Amino acid sequence: MALTREGLRFIAWWMFPERQRRGNKRDMNTFITATASGDLGFPAWLRITHFINFVFIGVLIRSGIEILSSHPRLYWNNNCGPGTEWIHFTKSVVPTKEGEYMARDDELVLPKWFSLPGGKKIGLGRRWHGVTNFLWMVNGLIYVVLLFGTGQWRRLVPTSWDVFPQALESMPTYLSSNLPPVESFQPYDALQQLMYAFIVFVVAPMMILTGIAMSPAVVGRFPWYAKLFGNRQSARSLHFLGMAIYLVFVVFHVSLVFIAYPQHNVTNMVFGEYLPERFAAGLVIMLTMIAAVIAFWLWQSYWSHKDLRRTQIVLNTLEEPIRALFVNRLKSKQRGFYKEEDISPYHWSNGRHPTPEESPEWEALRENDWQGYELEVGGLTNKTIKLTLDDLRDMQRQEQITMHTCMQGFTGIAKWGGVRLSDVLALVKPNENANFLMLTSYGTAQHMYDGRPLEPYYTCLPKELVYEDETILAFDMNDKPLPLTFGAPLRLRVESIHGYKMVKYLHKIEWIEDYRTEGDGMGGTREDSGLQSINAKI
Ligand code: HEM
Ligand SMILES: Nc1nc2c(c(=O)[nH]1)N[C@H]1C(S)=C(S)[C@@H](COP(=O)(O)O)O[C@H]1N2
Ligand SMILES: [Mo]
Numbered sequence: 001m002a003l004t005r006e007g008l009r010f011i012a013w014w015m016f017p018e019r020q021r022r023g024n025k026r027d028m029n030t031f032i033t034a035t036a037s038g039d040l041g042f043p044a045w046l047r048i049t050h051f052i053n054f055v056f057i058g059v060l061i062r063s064g065i066e067i068l069s070s071h072p073r074l075y076w077n078n079n080c081g082p083g084t085e086w087i088h089f090t091k092s093v094v095p096t097k098e099g100e101y102m103a104r105d106d107e108l109v110l111p112k113w114f115s116l117p118g119g120k121k122i123g124l125g126r127r128w129h130g131v132t133n134f135l136w137m138v139n140g141l142i143y144v145v146l147l148f149g150t151g152q153w154r155r156l157v158p159t160s161w162d163v164f165p166q167a168l169e170s171m172p173t174y175l176s177s178n179l180p181p182v183e184s185f186q187p188y189d190a191l192q193q194l195m196y197a198f199i200v201f202v203v204a205p206m207m208i209l210t211g212i213a214m215s216p217a218v219v220g221r222f223p224w225y226a227k228l229f230g231n232r233q234s235a236r237s238l239h240f241l242g243m244a245i246y247l248v249f250v251v252f253h254v255s256l257v258f259i260a261y262p263q264h265n266v267t268n269m270v271f272g273e274y275l276p277e278r279f280a281a282g283l284v285i286m287l288t289m290i291a292a293v294i295a296f297w298l299w300q301s302y303w304s305h306k307d308l309r310r311t312q313i314v315l316n317t318l319e320e321p322i323r324a325l326f327v328n329r330l331k332s333k334q335r336g337f338y339k340e341e342d343i344s345p346y347h348w349s350n351g352r353h354p355t356p357e358e359s360p361e362w363e364a365l366r367e368n369d370w371q372g373y374e375l376e377v378g379g380l381t382n383k384t385i386k387l388t389l390d391d392l393r394d395m396q397r398q399e400q401i402t403m404h405t406c407m408q409g410f411t412g413i414a415k416w417g418g419v420r421l422s423d424v425l426a427l428v429k430p431n432e433n434a435n436f437l438m439l440t441s442y443g444t445a446q447h448m449y450d451g452r453p454l455e456p457y458y459t460c461l462p463k464e465l466v467y468e469d470e471t472i473l474a475f476d477m478n479d480k481p482l483p484l485t486f487g488a489p490l491r492l493r494v495e496s497i498h499g500y501k502m503v504k505y506l507h508k509i510e511w512i513e514d515y516r517t518e519g520d521g522m523g524g525t526r527e528d529s530g531l532q533s534i535n536a537k538i
């Protein structure tokens with residue numbers, strides 16, 4: 001421990017040598033040097049991590065807004081019933097009849113300069129958010145380790161209870177747009193210190209913890225985790241409020257840098273020490289850097305849109321190892337957790353049932369009350385079989401009350417009745433090269449990425465998902481045969497992933513060798529056309 005501390009001290013000394021080396025040689029302003037907590041200065045690591053943090057927070061806010069815009073409503077309950085949101089960012093009113101209005105109908109289209117990447121591209125917004133989260137947390141960890149390793153924590157952690165009355169005292173000073181005396185910045189005054197400590201030690205961890213609560217893999221495996229925040233939707237609301245706090249903070253903080261003793265702030269941040277004579281140069285450098293960061297944020301949007309597929313592949317390549325490390329292994333264990341009374345009275349939908357033009361076959365079966373419906377099971381197998389709904393109902397039944405999470409943001413709890421996918425697959429023998437299971441719908445995609453005619457909705461599942469305990473083919477929802485909008489007569493449920501993998505209006509399932517030879521090669525309709533994670537296990 002002592003060794004690490006010494007090591008870090010050395011790195012710190014090496015990284016911010018100005019003040020240490022020159023020490024007292026320089027006659028520095030008294031308020032910087034003569035502080036109760038010693039000379040904290042502005043070491044290089046602090047300035048660098050702070051700058052990186054600024055870049056990443058902007059990326060997180062912009063991509064977060066893209067994600068939010070795909071379901072612009074926030075709730076404190078998991079049912080997400082129409083009118084139960086505490087805030088919405090759309091004028092659309094949700095009809096109370098289930099199945100009339102799709103989550104996709106509710107999406108906003110934001111301009112490219114505003115959100116990342118803008119233009120209803122939640123698939124890419126989620127990729128940007130995911131990749132940046134990881135980098136942001138690594139940067140934050142380096143910052144916090146160095147903060148405590150070098151004694152710099154005194155900047156942020158108040159060492160006396162006096163900080164509260166002091167902060168109260170300086171509040172009216174700020175409010176009357178005056179400034180506390182320069183001596184009280186050591187390096188920060190009490191109010192600033194409290195605000196910074198709150199952002200670093202309360203809001204940032206809250207963003208991480210509530211972010212984790214939004215992953216269907218995490219709350220599928222550990223449903224209690226979401227309860228720590230109330231429920232999954234309140235975690236989402238808190239995550240949003242955290243963003244709002246960040247936005248307000250950034251505005252205040254940046255304004256104060258330029259209002260409260262800018263000579264100190266600017267030269268300290270740019271040069272690492274107080275150099276009033278170089279204030280003009282510092283200001284130019286700082287403003288140029290801010291402009292460059294804003295240009296980078298905009299570039300991300302335009303670069304993303306220039307070649308959507310390339311962006312999807314690049315970001316997915318960066319994100320996949322992180323997913324593999326943390327969430328891909330989590331398998332749903334929701335049975336027994338949710339109770340009958342948790343079932344949502346209203347359940348959102350995504351993906352309308354096929355029209356007679358799209359699928360005359362499905363329409364005929366529907367008119368015939370599903371008499372004659374057969375699920376085809378085959379592909380790379382020893383034989384192809386066809387199962388009627390009665391065949392499926394005669395097999396061992398599995399029921400589960402689970403929470404559905406659409407990657408757009410809504411959730412809903414329902415009781416699903418069906419048969420395990422693994423039991424169905426046990427009826428045929430897959431060949432050696434059967435690596436993925438492809439499930440195809442009678443229904444079509446809601447849109448195609450390149451505007452070509454709508455193709456049947458499909459998804460490819462890796463074996464890990466196929467053989468999960470709670471992966472079922474469901475024919476019942478809440479003790480009744482599946483309603484039309486929820487996938488009649490048969491649909492997939494995979495409870496550890498996002499809703500878009502759960503094909504409704506199931507037509508056939510087949511073992512295939514590789515998802516890359518199907519559709520556009522990304523692993524499913526929402527991957528092909530919605531630019532979601534390629535061949536995702538979550
Ligand atoms: C300053 C930091 C951050 C800001 C401003 C931010 C902002 C946002 C916003 C506004 C959303 C949209 C919420 C919604 O409508 O569903 C969002 C989504 C999300 N955020 Fe963050 N976030 C931050 C950090 C994090 C961190 C550290 C994590 C993970 C550990 C995280 C994980 C997530 C996840 C998983 C989602 C939902 C994404 C999805 O379902 O695809 N966020 N974030
Ligand atoms: N055939 C088909 N299945 C589909 C879709 C679709 O558009 N067509 N949408 C998917 C998405 S994005 C989600 S969130 C869920 C929604 O299921 P629900 O309508 O039962 O809530 O269905 C999935 N299955
Ligand atoms: Mo979805």
